[in-house]
Amino acid sequence: MRRFLISAVASLAASAFVVPIPALAERGIKTQQVQFAKGSSGATVKGSITGDGAADYKLRARAGQTLKVKISGGKATPYFNVLPPGSTGEAIFIGSRDGDTAALTLPADGEYTIRVYQMGNAKSSGRSTAFTLDVSITGGAQAGGGAPAASGADALSDATGRAGEGKFNATGKMPCAQAPAQPMGQCDWGVARAGGGTAAVVVKLPDGRKRFLFFEKGKATGADLSQADGDMTFRATKEGDLFKIQAGKERYEFPEAVITGG
Numbered sequence: 001m002r003r004f005l006i007s008a009v010a011s012l013a014a015s016a017f018v019v020p021i022p023a024l025a026e027r028g029i030k031t032q033q034v035q036f037a038k039g040s041s042g043a044t045v046k047g048s049i050t051g052d053g054a055a056d057y058k059l060r061a062r063a064g065q066t067l068k069v070k071i072s073g074g075k076a077t078p079y080f081n082v083l084p085p086g087s088t089g090e091a092i093f094i095g096s097r098d099g100d101t102a103a104l105t106l107p108a109d110g111e112y113t114i115r116v117y118q119m120g121n122a123k124s125s126g127r128s129t130a131f132t133l134d135v136s137i138t139g140g141a142q143a144g145g146g147a148p149a150a151s152g153a154d155a156l157s158d159a160t161g162r163a164g165e166g167k168f169n170a171t172g173k174m175p176c177a178q179a180p181a182q183p184m185g186q187c188d189w190g191v192a193r194a195g196g197g198t199a200a201v202v203v204k205l206p207d208g209r210k211r212f213l214f215f216e217k218g219k220a221t222g223a224d225l226s227q228a229d230g231d232m233t234f235r236a237t238k239e240g241d242l243f244k245i246q247a248g249k250e251r252y253e254f255p256e257a258v259i260t261g262g
Contacts, residue, residue, distance in 0.1 A: 085110025
């Protein structure tokens, strides 16, 4: 059988699990945040892809947690890869080789990407294929004081889910720029807070797109960037109580009070 169950234990030291994925077109990559219902550790996502396009499903998790993914569909079920935080294409699971089900012990904190794609005739003929992803995150390494490290990821996941639904604790405008040489303008923002400096900020860009910015314990930890953005660089500095963030080609500035509510 082409597909089979694989359980891989990845670690930061075991780079042998990180291998290149098949080349995919830069265009046509759709991106979506995976949102778990409050109190749930899993979600079911339905989607479709066409030809050489791809779909990225992003979610945040902690080192030591277990990510389980299963893809299903019709006779032409697509493949999926799992990309670790900071990946430029390298994967810790390759569906075209490893099967339609993954159970991975995650090597690092951060944002993981489940990338769905087609190969062979389905890719070259431009076929449209529907699929279902069953995704879950469980467990977690123990943090100081005996508290599970998963709690922080759960809090951010909850905040991201509320932000995606437009359930904000506060809204406003912030200085922003969509291109490196562009003067700063004003963008609408909304924030969903989880307390303790953990929050998800959604910024509406001038072209109508939305950018998610993530914060944990008062620190900027990432954004929902993908290869479709053309630049996956993320940098954050803080001057006094002012965050200055570069997400891909975009720039943002806003006070710490956006995150803390102070």
